[in-house]
Amino acid sequence: MESKIQGRAYKFGDNINSDIIIPGRYLIYIDRQKLAEHAFEPLGKEVNAKLRDFPILVAGRNFGCGSAREQAATAIQGLGIRAVVACSFARTFYRNAINDGLPIFECPEIYSAVEEGDELAIDFAAATIAHKGSEYGFPKLPESVQKILELGGLAAYLKTQLSASPGA
Amino acid sequence: MLVHASTMGKTIAEKILAAKSGKSTVSPGEIVEAYPDLVMSHTATWRSVSVMEKVGATKLYNPDRLAVVLDHIAPAKSEKNAADHLVCRQFARKFGVQKFYDVDAGIAHLVLMENGHVAPGDLIVGTDSHCTIYGSLGALGTGIGYTEVTSVWITGKLWMKVPDTFKINLSGQFKPGVYSKDLMLHLIGTLGADGCNYKSVEFYGTPVSVSERMTMTNLAMEMGVKCAFVPPDAGTAEYLRDRLPQASRYQPVTADADAVYEKVLDVDLGQLEPMVACPHEVQNTKAVGAVQGAHIDQCFLGSCANAKYEDLVVAAKILKGRRVHPHVRFIITPGSKNIMLEAARNGIVETLLEAGGLFTNPGCGACAGDGGVMADGEVCLSTANRNFIGRMGSSNAEIYLCSPATLAASAIKGCITDPRGFF
């Protein structure tokens, strides 16, 4: 996981569900690039194409609600998105993003201030996000969870656990 | 007066999470390492198998804690699906997973409950958000992704945050033509899609059937819950009597009288009307009267929310001696093989076929976009739990959600119809 991420933000509203993020018929794939080709498809091909130029997503309430499909987080990563900032996340998406190595955090304060294309600078160590001269804080993840994210996801974390205790 | 958190009464979720993490007591917000009793995975199992290979693990924590059910896209409809199913079968055989159910069994949630793999007080995680349904039998069920399933397979545990709990008190009785589906659509519409995000919900008051409880704890997911419970009572004991492998598995967990709730809501069932969720969000609910007459092309009686035996009976009662409108395709996908068998034995299948219905094999079917796919501009009325854009085929199709009674009445009329005229 990168410690700092800087780039332009794309903005979504509330309740973007995981069927919108990646429709069920594409769950036959687990490959990032393949999934990314169909990410946000119900919103139209233009949205998918556009998102590739925005490394940060800013969303309203309940981002990732609905299905527990982990490919929602994978598809977002496949688009080249490196962080998601939302007012709140649905719990299944929240876990899946961490387990997939996609940095996410809740910062409702910034939502109304940000417009599409705005430049954001996220500093994970300081747990701050800078936007047009203002700085916003966000809650840090519990240490055990942070560790999973730092290693790039749960699979990588499991690997280190297994090599630490062979036999498992 | 400041009361120490550990001395206060506990909710069901708090008690189960404490027990499964080896603690005497836990409080909301605390993160625990919990050991689930059961890890379910459906057709997504092949993905968890691929993660297992990727991380180089060769042993399971305990194969008896796994359940695998092939329900989404079953039987296989492409070579790719067939290959995925094969991976699941080979995995189950290789690791001695006894709770393995192939494509004939039905929807995982219903199959696992019917076959006695879910008991009160259990902690169950799985590759499906509607694992919340296990709360109908007093178990804590919640969804996780496929990588995390692999992790629990190998390590036996996962981190969980102890949720705050909402209490919902039910009073009065449903009027004829009104069901727990209508109650849940009412609640989701009132509280919103994230009204209970990260929360546990406990239902109290008016007793309802176990089938209705399944619909309640299933639909609760659509207001964001982590888990939902109808506390075990005589109805639960009766349902589980001949299903649990040992009577000792029946150990109900109930909340303390002085348990702490973040919010308490009261609902008078007698005030409820038949409800419909309009496209493209479940929270977009209206009383059926507001959409009465809306055009429909297809009716889908299916899904883990409302394709149980009782649901088929409700539809058959309305359709007996009547005909499905000629412009409507009426697809019935029983939740499980056992449900279909019971419906066949009791003449329900006959009634629905004679009325113009089409039966598919048990499983997720059209709910997971498998068969019964919609064309551009078409409208489906469904008893499932999600009406998200593109979920049943074209992104330009529309999905409305309702109870089995509203579905049957609407199928006859060829448009959205209040079922109360049929009682």
Ligand code: SF4
């Ligand atoms: S019936 Fe529908 S909601 Fe239920 S598990 Fe299958 S796809 Fe999911």
